[in-house]
Each structure stands twice: as structure tokens, then as C-alpha cells.
Amino acid sequence: xxxxxxxxxxxxxxxxxxxxxxxxxxxxxxxxxxxxxxxxxxxxxxxxxxxxxxxxxxxxxxxxxxxxxxxxxxxxxxxxxxxxxxxxxxxxxxxxxxxxxxxxxxxxxxxxxxxxxxxxxxxxxxxxxxxxxxxxxxxxxxxxxxxxxxxxxxxxxxxxxxxxxxxxxxxxxxxxxxxxxxxxxxxxxxxxxxxxxxxxxxxx
Numbered sequence: 001x002x003x004x005x006x007x008x009x010x011x012x013x014x015x016x017x018x019x020x021x022x023x024x025x026x027x028x029x030x031x032x033x034x035x036x037x038x039x040x041x042x043x044x045x046x047x048x049x050x051x052x053x054x055x056x057x058x059x060x061x062x063x064x065x066x067x068x069x070x071x072x073x074x075x076x077x078x079x080x081x082x083x084x085x086x087x088x089x090x091x092x093x094x095x096x097x098x099x100x101x102x103x104x105x106x107x108x109x110x111x112x113x114x115x116x117x118x119x120x121x122x123x124x125x126x127x128x129x130x131x132x133x134x135x136x137x138x139x140x141x142x143x144x145x146x147x148x149x150x151x152x153x154x155x156x157x158x159x160x161x162x163x164x165x166x167x168x169x170x171x172x173x174x175x176x177x178x179x180x181x182x183x184x185x186x187x188x189x190x191x192x193x194x195x196x197x198x199x200x201x202x203x204x
Contacts, residue, residue, distance in 0.1 A: 002031050002110045004146045009083055015166075016157045017045060017100055018091030022083035029069035033112035036143060037062045041128065043089065045100025053098070060126040063116060063133040074123035074133045085132070087151060095157050097188045103152030109143040159188040164197040172202055 005026040013019035025035050040059050046052040064084060065072045071079045087104045116122070119139040126134040156163065164184060171180050177198050184194035 002033065002112075002144065003028065004035055004108055004110055006108075006147075006149065011151070013151075013153050013155075014091050015155050015163065016091040016095045017043065017089060017102055017155055019087065019089050019102065019104075019151065019153065021087040021104075021151055022085070024079075024082075024084045025064060025066075025071050027066050027069045027071065031066050031069050031110075033066055033110060034114040034116075035064045035066060035071070036109040036111060036114065036139065037085070038107040038109070038138065039129075040105045041103075043100070043102040045095055045098045047098060054094075054100075058126075058128060059136075060129060061121070061135050061138050062126075062129050063114065063121050065133075074131055086130075095155075096186075097158055099154075099156045099158065101152065101154040103150065105148065105150040107148045108146040110146055111139070111141055111143050113141040114139055115141070157187070159184075159193070161197065163187070164189065164194070165201055168198060168201045177202055 007024045007026050009022045009024060011021045027035075038059075038061050042057045044052055044055045046054070062085070064079075065076070071084050073079050089102060116133050119135065119141065120137060121133045121135045121139075123131050123133060126136055167184065167187070168180055171183060175183070180198050180202070181191065181194040184197065185191060189197070
């Protein structure tokens with residue numbers, strides 16, 4: 001029986017709603033058909049008093065052709081050595097001082113009966129899927145379930161002591177105290193607050 005597996009290439013997130021996960025599909029050399037992935041993506045953020053300033057929710061499908069175990073892009077070229085899929089959200093200054101959460105879920109299927117054109121899939125059919133074969137609607141062909149996977153995070157980008165401590169400990173090996181104070185001010189701390197935190201967590 002055909003079996004699709006996954007190999008992680010990058011998997012990280014920050015405290016400002018940004019995330020970057022890339023991976024490859026792993027298939028046996030005898031496999032010929034299509035990998036399909038059903039995606040749910042949600043993001044929300046706002047102020048601490050639960051005023052929602054941004055909310056996004058989407059559901060769509062992606063597909064990759066597989067020939068003799070090699071995963072191909074939408075033009076039929078091999079993706080060997082490159083990420084086959086990326087779950088990405090850029091960090092944004094608009095989220096500074098906010099709290100929020102995000103989640104991405106994927107249901108993975110295998111099909112030897114899938115026909116992209118007949119099922120309404122096209123490169124860039126769903127903007128969030130980039131150049132992948134994609135559609136807002138699921139296929140009608142026979143699907144063999146493989147596995148589901150997900151990532152998510154509740155984040156807090158308010159200028160709190162806990163945030164300052166984590167950021168200072170992260171930066172202190174590469175930046176001096178004045179640079180870290182400037183950096184903290186970029187994230188909403190006053191100059192006085194930033195200096196106090198730096199003096200607390202960087203010992204002279």
C-alpha cells in the first residue's frame with residue numbers, strides 16, 4: 001500500500017505571530033499518483049481586553065504529482081532538494097503590543113485517480129498556496145488517508161517583563177547593552193523600562 005511520509009526542513013516561530021515551517025514529502029520509488037493536502041489556516045490577534053483587530057480563517061486543498069517516488073512541482077519539474085510545502089507567516093510590526101494565536105492543520109491523502117484539470121485544481125488556484133496546484137474545493141476522486149499534522153501557537157507581544165527577559169537573553173551574545181535598549185524600544189518599551197530590564201538581566 002502506498003505510504004506518504006514527511007521530512008522536516010525548518011520549523012520555527014516567534015512571539016509576534018510569525019512562523020516558518022518547510023518540509024518534504026517522502027514516497028517509495030514505486031509510487032505514481034498524487035499527494036493531496038487539505039489545509040485549515042486560522043489567525044487572530046488584538047488587544048489584551050479581547051478586542052479583535054484581525055481575524056483570518058481559510059480552508060483549501062493542495063496537490064503534488066508523484067512519479068516513481070519523485071515529487072514534482074506544478075510544471076512537472078522535480079522538487080528534489082527543495083521544500084515541497086511551506087507554512088509561512090511573516091512577523092509584523094502591526095502585532096507589537098498585541099496578543100493572538102495562529103494554527104495550521106493539514107490532512108494528507110494519496111490518490112492514483114486524481115486528475116487536476118477535471119477536479120478544478122490549477123497552479124495558484126488558491127493565492128495562499130502560492131504556485132502549488134490548489135483549489136478551494138475538495139476533489140471527488142477516491143482518496144486514501146495518510147495522516148494529519150498541525151502547528152499552532154498562542155503568542156503575546158506585549159512589552160512585559162517576561163518578554164523583555166527572553167529577548168535580552170537572546171540578543172546579549174551578539175549585541176551590547178545600548179543596542180538591546182534600542183531594540184526593546186522598537187517593541188514598545190520606554191527608554192526607562194528598557195534600561196531597567198537590561199540592567200536586571202545583563203550583569204556588568
